Amino acid sequence: MGNRVDEFNEFRSRMNKRILEVDNRPIKRFFSVDTLTYEPGALDVKTKEMLGLVASMVLRCDDCVSYHIIQCKEAGVTDTEMFDVFSVGLVVGGSIVIPHVRTAYSALKELREAAQS
Amino acid sequence: MGNRVDEFNEFRSRMNKRILEVDNRPIKRFFSVDTLTYEPGALDVKTKEMLGLVASMVLRCDDCVSYHIIQCKEAGVTDTEMFDVFSVGLVVGGSIVIPHVRTAYSALKELREAAQS
Amino acid sequence: MGNRVDEFNEFRSRMNKRILEVDNRPIKRFFSVDTLTYEPGALDVKTKEMLGLVASMVLRCDDCVSYHIIQCKEAGVTDTEMFDVFSVGLVVGGSIVIPHVRTAYSALKELREAAQS
Amino acid sequence: MGNRVDEFNEFRSRMNKRILEVDNRPIKRFFSVDTLTYEPGALDVKTKEMLGLVASMVLRCDDCVSYHIIQCKEAGVTDTEMFDVFSVGLVVGGSIVIPHVRTAYSALKELREAAQS
Amino acid sequence: MGNRVDEFNEFRSRMNKRILEVDNRPIKRFFSVDTLTYEPGALDVKTKEMLGLVASMVLRCDDCVSYHIIQCKEAGVTDTEMFDVFSVGLVVGGSIVIPHVRTAYSALKELREAAQS
Amino acid sequence: MGNRVDEFNEFRSRMNKRILEVDNRPIKRFFSVDTLTYEPGALDVKTKEMLGLVASMVLRCDDCVSYHIIQCKEAGVTDTEMFDVFSVGLVVGGSIVIPHVRTAYSALKELREAAQS
Numbered sequence: 145m146g147n148r149v150d151e152f153n154e155f156r157s158r159m160n161k162r163i164l165e166v167d168n169r170p171i172k173r174f175f176s177v178d179t180l181t182y183e184p185g186a187l188d189v190k191t192k193e194m195l196g197l198v199a200s201m202v203l204r205c206d207d208c209v210s211y212h213i214i215q216c217k218e219a220g221v222t223d224t225e226m227f228d229v230f231s232v233g234l235v236v237g238g239s240i241v242i243p244h245v246r247t248a249y250s251a252l253k254e255l256r257e258a259a260q261s
Numbered sequence: 262m263g264n265r266v267d268e269f270n271e272f273r274s275r276m277n278k279r280i281l282e283v284d285n286r287p288i289k290r291f292f293s294v295d296t297l298t299y300e301p302g303a304l305d306v307k308t309k310e311m312l313g314l315v316a317s318m319v320l321r322c323d324d325c326v327s328y329h330i331i332q333c334k335e336a337g338v339t340d341t342e343m344f345d346v347f348s349v350g351l352v353v354g355g356s357i358v359i360p361h362v363r364t365a366y367s368a369l370k371e372l373r374e375a376a377q378s
Numbered sequence: 379m380g381n382r383v384d385e386f387n388e389f390r391s392r393m394n395k396r397i398l399e400v401d402n403r404p405i406k407r408f409f410s411v412d413t414l415t416y417e418p419g420a421l422d423v424k425t426k427e428m429l430g431l432v433a434s435m436v437l438r439c440d441d442c443v444s445y446h447i448i449q450c451k452e453a454g455v456t457d458t459e460m461f462d463v464f465s466v467g468l469v470v471g472g473s474i475v476i477p478h479v480r481t482a483y484s485a486l487k488e489l490r491e492a493a494q495s
Numbered sequence: 496m497g498n499r500v501d502e503f504n505e506f507r508s509r510m511n512k513r514i515l516e517v518d519n520r521p522i523k524r525f526f527s528v529d530t531l532t533y534e535p536g537a538l539d540v541k542t543k544e545m546l547g548l549v550a551s552m553v554l555r556c557d558d559c560v561s562y563h564i565i566q567c568k569e570a571g572v573t574d575t576e577m578f579d580v581f582s583v584g585l586v587v588g589g590s591i592v593i594p595h596v597r598t599a600y601s602a603l604k605e606l607r608e609a610a611q612s
Numbered sequence: 613m614g615n616r617v618d619e620f621n622e623f624r625s626r627m628n629k630r631i632l633e634v635d636n637r638p639i640k641r642f643f644s645v646d647t648l649t650y651e652p653g654a655l656d657v658k659t660k661e662m663l664g665l666v667a668s669m670v671l672r673c674d675d676c677v678s679y680h681i682i683q684c685k686e687a688g689v690t691d692t693e694m695f696d697v698f699s700v701g702l703v704v705g706g707s708i709v710i711p712h713v714r715t716a717y718s719a720l721k722e723l724r725e726a727a728q729s
Numbered sequence: 730m731g732n733r734v735d736e737f738n739e740f741r742s743r744m745n746k747r748i749l750e751v752d753n754r755p756i757k758r759f760f761s762v763d764t765l766t767y768e769p770g771a772l773d774v775k776t777k778e779m780l781g782l783v784a785s786m787v788l789r790c791d792d793c794v795s796y797h798i799i800q801c802k803e804a805g806v807t808d809t810e811m812f813d814v815f816s817v818g819l820v821v822g823g824s825i826v827i828p829h830v831r832t833a834y835s836a837l838k839e840l841r842e843a844a845q846s
Contacts, residue, residue, distance in 0.1 A: 159831040167809075170415040170816040171830075177411055178824045181352045181404040186341035191308060192349060198312045199319045199353040200825065202591075204673070205789065207828040208353075224303035224635075231638040232309060235298045236316040236325075238589025239646045240553075240668065243675040245639075246627040276597040284575075287582040287649040288596075294645055295590050298638040317591065319825075321439070322555070324594040341401075348404040355823025356412050357434065357787075360441040362405075363393040415820045420809035425776060426817060429783045433821040436708075436784045438556070442821075458518075458771035465521040466777060469766045470784040470793075472706025473529050474551065474670075477558040479522075480510040521766040528762055532703045532755040537692035542659060543700060549663045550670045550704040559704075575654035583660060586649045587667040587676075672790070692752075699755040707763045708785065711792040713756075714744040 149254050152210055182215070190219040194229050197248075201233030204240065206247045213251040226252060266371050269327055299332070307336040311346050314365075318350030321357065323364045330368040343369060383488050386444055416449070424453040428463050431482075435467030438474065440481045447485045460486060500605050503561055533566070541570040545580050548599075552584030555591065557598045564602040577603060617722050620678055650683070658687040662697050665716075669701030672708065674715045681719040694720060734839050737795055767800070775804040779814050782833075786818030789825065791832045798836040811837060 164172055182192045193215045200208035216226060230248055234241050281289055299309050310332045317325035333343060347365055351358050398406055416426045427449045434442035450460060464482055468475050515523055533543050544566045551559035567577060581599055585592050632640055650660045661683045668676035684694060698716055702709050749757055767777045778800045785793035801811060815833055819826050 156831070159834060160827075163830060163834055166812055168419070168812040168816055170411055170820060171812065173407070173411045173414065174816070174819050174824075177404055177407045178352055178827075180407065181348050185345045185348075185402070185404075186339065187311075187345040191311070192345065194304075194308065194312060195315045195346060195349040196353060198316050199349060202316045202320055202589075203353070203825045205825050205828060208825055222303065227634055227636040227639065228302045228304040228309065229312060231298050231302075231636055231642070232312040232316060234589075234642050235295055235638060236313060236320070236590050238553075238585075238592065239587050239642075240671045240673050240676055241589065242628075242646075243673060245631060246624070249627060249631055273597070276600060277593075280596060280600055283578055285578040285582055285653070287586060287645055287653075288578065290641070290645045290648065291582070291585050291590075294638055294641045295593075297641065302636070319823075320591045322591050322594060325591055344400055344402040344405065348402055348408070351408050351823075352404060353824050355787075355819070355826065356408075356821050357437045357439050357442055358823065359394075359412075360439060362397060363390070366393060366397055412820055415816050419813045419816075420807065421779075421813040425779070426813065428772075428776065428780060429814060429817040430821060432780045432784050433787045433817060436706075437787055437821070456771065461517055461519040461522065462770045462772040462777065463780060465519055465525070465766050465770075466780040466784060468525050468706070469521060469763055470707050470781060470788070472670075472702070472709065473525075473704050474554045474556050474559055475706065476511075476529075477556060479514060480507070483510060483514055519770070521762055524758070524762045524765065528755055528758045529703055531758065532699050536696045536699075536753070537690065538662075538696040542662065543696065545655075545659070545663060546666045546697060546700040547704060550666050550700060553667045553671055554704070573654065579653045579655040579660065580663060582649050582653075583663040583667060586646055587664060587671070695751055695753040695756065699753055699759070702759050703755060707759075708788045708790050708793055710745075710763075711790060713748060714741070717744060717748055 147254070149210060149214065149251050149258075152207065153214065156207070156211065190216070190221060193219045194221060194225070197226075198229050198233045198236075201230065201241055201244050201248065202237035204237070204244050206244060209244050209248050210251045213248055214255065217252075217255050223252060223256070264371070266327060266331065266368050266375075269324065270331065273324070273328065307333070307338060310336045311338060311342070314343075315346050315350045315353075318347065318358055318361050318365065319354035321354070321361050323361060326361050326365050327368045330365055331372065334369075334372050340369065340373070381488070383444060383448065383485050383492075386441065387448065390441070390445065422453075424450070424455060427453045428455060428459070431460075432463050432467045432470075435464065435475055435478050435482065436471035438471070438478050440478060443478050443482050444485045447482055448489065451486075451489050457486060457490070498605070500561060500565065500602050500609075503558065504565065507558070507562065539570075541567070541572060544570045545572060545576070548577075549580050549584045549587075552581065552592055552595050552599065553588035555588070555595050557595060560595050560599050561602045564599055565606065568603075568606050574603065574607070615722070617678060617682065617719050617726075620675065621682065624675070624679065656687075658684070658689060661687045662689060662693070666697050666701045666704075669698065669709055669712050669716065670705035672705070672712055674712060677712050677716050678719045681716055682723065685720075685723050691720060691724070732839070734795060734799065734836050734843075737792065738799065741792070741796065773804075775801070775806055778804045779806060779810070782811075783814050783818045783821075786815065786826055786829050786833065787822035789822070789829050791829060794829050794833050795836045798833055799840065802837075802840050808837060808841070 197212035200212050230245050314329035317329050347362050431446035434446050464479050548563035551563050581596050665680035698713050782797035815830050
């Protein structure tokens with residue numbers, strides 16, 4: 145897998161693990177609700193991950209965008225579908241979202257190259 | 262159709278019409294990009310409308326939530342699917358989103374009752 | 379208790395009850411984490427409620443501000459302490475928070491008058 | 496002057512007056528910095544008020560939008576200039592800003608009609 | 613021109629070019645509306661760029677702040693005028709904007725030094 | 730003291746000093762209101778700093794989170810109390826706050842290690 149996305153993913157997992165070792169029940173439970181939310185329900189995982197991605201874009205969180213791009217890719221979202229998600233994020237959230245479209249585009253490109261290598 | 266949602270929809274259309282009569286090209290064009298975004302592409306209208314709904318929830322815009330609930334309903338989103346969208350919005354955006362889940366729930370109920378009458 | 383705050387509180391409880399009757403596990407669990415968060419821990423309820431209030435102010439959610447004002451009052455936050463919370467919210471969040479300081483001030487006044495009647 | 500804008504303005508002044516009677520120095524001082532900011536400096540009042548308006552639009556605060564529309568009008572911003580401000584707000588902030596463009600348009604129309612009566 | 617601002621500008625242009633090569637009409641059109649918005653209209657380019665800058669500050673987007681500082685400078689905004697824009701952004705958006713005032717100040721300094729070298 | 734937090738703190742102080750040398754009264758005054766806000770009032774410094782921290786978390790400003798973590802630590806907030814603050818920020822602001830909980834956790838760890846060395 146690509147380098148920057150890879151590094152981020154490793155940091156993310158390591159830190160989350162440590163945070164969950166802390167003895168704070170609301171934080172632990174919040175993390176488990178977060179996991180539960182993306183499990184298949186009336187909507188499938190693919191759709192839910194695209195929802196998570198667009199929400200991250202309009203709230204302009206680069207880490208969350210990178211994370212959901214990875215999840216979307218694993219759930220089978222194609223690149224042209226991904227761009228449709230970006231277009232909704234961009235139009236709802238405005239030009240302020242453009243830097244995050246750049247982040248998303250980079251992450252996507254990195255994952256594609258990693259898959260080909 | 263239900264009353265409050267109906268009124269909002271009428272006000273929305275009337276105002277947008279007036280705004281588009283104003284001689285300002287960026288505003289006119291923005292509105293046409295906005296329309297274009299929800300047309301079928303790599304993703305179908307149903308998925309795009311759900312993306313618009315979740316983005317509206319996390320950005321906490323009641324008017325936009327009501328509008329996308331109507332569009333989702335027309336695009337065939339079922340009530341249980343709708344609640345899955347709400348759950349992603351709630352977990353990504355936090356308890357600050359709860360008042361907008363209430364708005365969404367009310368709009369949904371009104372549309373259901375209108376459909377039955 | 380005062381009228382507007384009272385009405386809001388009644389609407390809030392009724393709607394939350396209905397939302398929780400819906401069969402959606404992430405939503406149900408989110409609501410229970412939300413409740414858990416304000417239970418006494420390393421910090422007491424009074425401090426936690428003030429944290430909830432200032433977070434609601436800077437995120438500019440009137441319903442959440444009204445709700446946490448009620449909770450703060452019940453947890454023993456005095457009016458001068460409340461204004462200290464408002465001052466942090468105002469300075470961190472800027473003049474855009476002023477309308478919510480007005481909401482908070484009104485809710486506070488209403489609760490005080492209700493207590494005296 | 497128009498009715499709704501008028502009512503808002505009256506409520507705003509009355510509440511601010513009461514809030515400033517409270518013995519809380521940071522709040523008092525914040526309000527005086529807020530006033531100072533829009534006084535003529537390197538930029539004139541007209542430009543500063545347009546800056547305040549666009550900031551209020553992208554932060555999506557209807558009360559602040561109404562307030563700055565009044566101030567802009569008094570500072571001599573014409574209607575076509577006002578629409579240019581709206582266009583920047585809309586494009587930077589995205590479709591989520593549309594409801595506030597509607598609010599702004601209504602306030603503008605009300606002020607124009609009041610001026611003609 | 614200065615180094616960091618220069619690098620950002622080069623990355624920005626390169627990425628935007630690639631994004632626009634993608635076959636997605638809403639994204640392409642959004643970018644062209646974005647360009648159109650800052651062309652002279654009822655307001656001149658200088659005023660529009662200051663509006664774009666203050667909107668970027670209160671929405672707290674460092675990339676957008678850097679971009680609009682460059683555009684403002686080219687449109688003839690002086691340093692004292694620039695600080696007036698910062699003051700409106702700071703007071704409307706609150707202390708949370710301070711890190712972006714630091715970014716803006718750094719970008720401004722870099723451009724000044726580059727102009728002198 | 731730890732390295733990254735230390736560097737940030739040094740950059741922060743140096744830049745603020747320069748910004749305050751600029752001849753712009755609203756900016757100068759805003760900074761002094763900001764300082765005043767965290768002085769002891771009806772609430773003590775410890776509580777006010779926790780309010781500043783949670784507000785920074787939900788507004789998702791990493792620099793502000795790091796700054797208030799340092800201030801909280803100096804004001805005597807223990808690590809378990811700190812996690813209670815994080816839990817309120819996380820639940821009010823949602824999963825979008827998670828990256829900032831990671832930042833906060835890192836800063837906290839760095840301060841603890843620096844204190845032990």
